[in-house]
Amino acid sequence: MSISQSEYRSIKEKSVSGRYVVNEQILEFLEKNEEQLLIKTVGKSVQDREIKSLQLGNGPIKILMWSQMHGNESTTTKAVLDFVNFLNAGSASAKLILEQCTLLIIPILNPDGAAVYTRINANEVDLNRDAQNRTQPESVVLKNVFDGFKPNYCFNLHDQRTIFNVGRTPRPATVSFLAPAHDPERSISRTRGISMQLIVAMNQVLQEVIPGQVGRYDDGFNANCVGDSFQMLNVPTILFESGHYTEDYEREYTREYIFHAILQGVTVIAKNTIDNFQQDDYFKIPENGKLFVDVLIKNAHVIDSSLKNGEAIGVLYKETLKAGVIAFEPLVDKKGALVECYGHITYDCLNEANLNELRQQSFYQMIKG
Template sequence: MMQEEIDYSKIHVSEIQGRYVTYDHLKVFISSLPPMFSVENIGTSVRGEAIKSITYGFGPKRILMWSQMHGNESTTTKAVLDLLNYLKEDNHDITEIATSCTLKIIPILNPDGARGYTRINANKVDLNRDAQDLTQPESRILKKEFEEFKPDFCFNLHDQRTIFNVGTTNKPATVSFLAPAFDMERNSSPSRKISMQLIAAMNSKLQKLIPNQVGRYDDGFNSNCVGDAFQMRETPTLLFEAGHYKEDYEREKTRELIFHALLKGIETIISDSLDDYTVNDYLSIPENGKQYVDILVKNSHKLKPSLSSNQIIYIHYKEVFKDGKVVFSPEILNFDAMPLDIFGHKMLNCDNSIDMNWLKENEILALLY
């Protein structure tokens, strides 16, 4: 398989964009999938909405993927649609995937949360904290699929906030990964080692596309998290976190990067090339920091004279679901609560007339009064 030859623009599912993604948006795409894709209703959500799975291939290596466990984390859903669109093509590389693996993808596990653009489900439960108690129908559906499909690999697909940077650098964590722990001591195990090697393979691809913009997510153990729970059952499980790319609040560039990571992961699995990558390759990925705000404003006393001349304003966007779309609403963060080293995805200086006009046009000035 030669990912370098892929023209992403040709497989990008352009009719599904933005942050708000529900089964309504997926309906036409899913219904148009050719017979080589098996679409099933695998259960219903709290509010009775069908949860679907899409199965492709007939090979012995079995990969289970699920997205939008958190309803407001849709970037990876768009990426798996691009993957499915790629798999519709007729060429040798794709035939190799079909004969080597069986993919089972749940594009939206939490359709009620997706419809309301909430992290939680309709019962206000975080499904990623329900792996042991299984109080929610969506959690039970995922467990049932896991037990019946018997995957060799699990891909747990999420979004992360714009606050994350790589290590202590000013590089945003555009994509982050985690090989979840399986015990409190965060020991290694055969399945966790495989997870680490597979992440290292995907990182090798992404470093060519976004150098130094891949982070490693915190591996604190929580048996109620699905990734940890599946790792406890000795199934290599990988957490994907789709993050921020410059000026990409709709996460369209990030979806492309997740697509390439997914394909590299599949390529590594079917080529039996895991041993080309090491645990140390994984551990060399810097851990995520939390040093980003969406907007950083210097010389803010030019906006509000009562502020000191060295006062910096830190602003983040709150995602507000309004009239069927996601609106990014600016909010000023607590001045006193910020650590010393903070980076801004947008850096503005009130000494600059262009920046001042931008602040006024985007109603930032009104936040100060």
């Protein structure tokens, strides 16, 4: 299921935008919606920030979602707030979901990481590699919520870097999915198969709005990853990865596509139509490649005498928090032939107009060397 762009705009949570999303914004959102949501403090972070959950719906099917396990991965948090607004707006589709499902959502699992815009928590631990030992309070919180709620489905919500493309194509992986493995052999259990079917359903909707821009994430098994560990416990779990859309470094377009994916996945669960989607179609979704740079400068020998004729420069942006705003700082990532490399922006130094435009960029002197 999907809704129109105008319908989406009507439920989009306008108080939260951009890449820097922190606990204070979530607390404001929860306070504004406290009459419609069951809100709990489910634990505290290393630095004693509250980790909140919200619950809505009264149905027998339990769906657990969590976002910002990595503090600098905020796109899905925005999409989740949009989804909550959709459910509270009272449409027939929303009422069906709330009658059939109970949803428990942790908007920000790692509020300390979110505050300083880092992947890791305040103890410099990647929470998505702490599923077994649970050395961190945030990891304990998630497992306690999982054990207490006993979900039938889990949505594990993340962002991915701008480097990812779809297959071998020059299309960015704007959204990627994974049905996590539950063993080293990557065998397909009943619950992993259900995860695959749900991904097929979500991909079907996304192909209507971002054709060719959905990828499949690597399914290498790691028991220390939360998705793999919950799949091991026989709960269908889906990894969502929010990626790049053209000229959308704030990920406001991607936010909308993630919303559509969540809505479709939950609707299929609520309607009990999972078996309408073929498990084998999961493998028709191309695997992610890593062929993108943010800026590709072709024939860069024109501006960099250390390069051979026809060689290129690839620039990646480093995301840095400065005064509450995310700055995108260009860094030279690679130089050479770069024959299998795509740029979100491309300049060809043999094209005079391209070269003149490149010279106007703030990073020109840096890449000139």
